Amino acid sequence: GAVVSQHPSRVICKSGTSVKIECRSLDFQATTMFWYRQFPKQSLMLMATSNEGSKATYEQGVEKDKFLINHASLTLSTLTVTSAHPEDSSFYICSARYPLAGGTQETQYFGPGTRLLVL
Amino acid sequence: AQKITQTQPGMFVQEKEAVTLDCTYDTSDPSYGLFWYKQPSSGEMIFLIYQGSYDQQNATEGRYSLNFQKARKSANLVISASQLGDSAMYFCAMRENYNQGGKLIFGQGTELSVKP
Numbered sequence: 001g002a003v004v005s006q007h008p009s010r011v012i013c014k015s016g017t018s019v020k021i022e023c024r025s026l027d028f029q030a031t032t033m034f035w036y037r038q039f040p041k042q043s044l045m046l047m048a049t050s051n052e053g054s055k056a057t058y059e060q061g062v063e064k065d066k067f068l069i070n071h072a073s074l075t076l077s078t079l080t081v082t083s084a085h086p087e088d089s090s091f092y093i094c095s096a097r098y099p100l101a102g103g104t105q106e107t108q109y110f111g112p113g114t115r116l117l118v119l
Numbered sequence: 120a121q122k123i124t125q126t127q128p129g130m131f132v133q134e135k136e137a138v139t140l141d142c143t144y145d146t147s148d149p150s151y152g153l154f155w156y157k158q159p160s161s162g163e164m165i166f167l168i169y170q171g172s173y174d175q176q177n178a179t180e181g182r183y184s185l186n187f188q189k190a191r192k193s194a195n196l197v198i199s200a201s202q203l204g205d206s207a208m209y210f211c212a213m214r215e216n217y218n219q220g221g222k223l224i225f226g227q228g229t230e231l232s233v234k235p
Contacts, residue, residue: 032221043210043225044164091162097221105152105171108223110164 002028002098006111013084014119021079021114023094029074030096034108035067038091050077084118091115122146123213123226130231132201139186140196140229142211150216153194154223155185158208167209170194198231206233 003026013019023033031052036044048069049057056069066088068080081088095108124143132138144153151172157165170178170185178185186195198205211226 034222043227046222049222093162093164095164100169105169106221107152107154107166107169108221109166110156113162113164115162 002026002096002109004030004094004096004109004111006094006114008114009112010115010117012117012119015085016083019081019084019116021081021092021094021116023077023079023096023111025075025096025109028096028098030077030098031074032097033071033077034095034097035069035077035079036093036095038093038113040091044093047079052077081116084116086118089116089118121226122224123211125211125226125229127229128227130229132198132231132233134203134233134235135200137197137199138201138231140198140209140211140231142194142196142226144192144194144211144213146192146213146215148215152214152216153185153187154212154214155183155194155196156210156212156225157205158210158228160207164210168196201233203233203235206231 005024007022033050035047038044046059047062050069050071052071058064071077093113095110097106098109099106122145153170155167168178168180168183168185170187177187182199184197208228208230210228212223214223
């Protein structure tokens, strides 16, 4: 399957600082990537859809000024958590669309995730 | 209303036995895809298996098979010959093909524990 990397895997920062998380498709081009947030023992919550060369589409209730997404190339999307606060502490995971065999359907391959802790 | 429902928060299975993880879905879209993902304690989401709404046969991938019952709107995951490494969270997901952007809708997950 396709490989998606995410960096950093873990970050601890002080309240009020900004944190950037990178999501890269290593062996394929991804015109569309997705950013999710996950709390312990809960399901994934889609935050936004990141499209290469255009503005991200945010889900209802997600602050676009708080969570800045940039998809500047076909292999890289970044999520910046601006002015982070303790309530932003969570597991952030990205994914990229990838075609299944036959080419008519697709799945999403996920990065390994980033654990953010804001003190 | 929940689009994807996983009614089993936790499941136990003996090593080498088979286990079925339940998933029901709700959609009015005639064209959709159903997915299962595995999430070990490390956090990564691992794609396991896919079933298209128009597929005539149940999908299989190694020890994983998807019991697709369209009329009942269920897409249960069957894991045969369970291994200790199968212990993880399992998420069922759906993509409605008329949903622009290819978004996945996830269920709440089932935590599977394989006992030696």
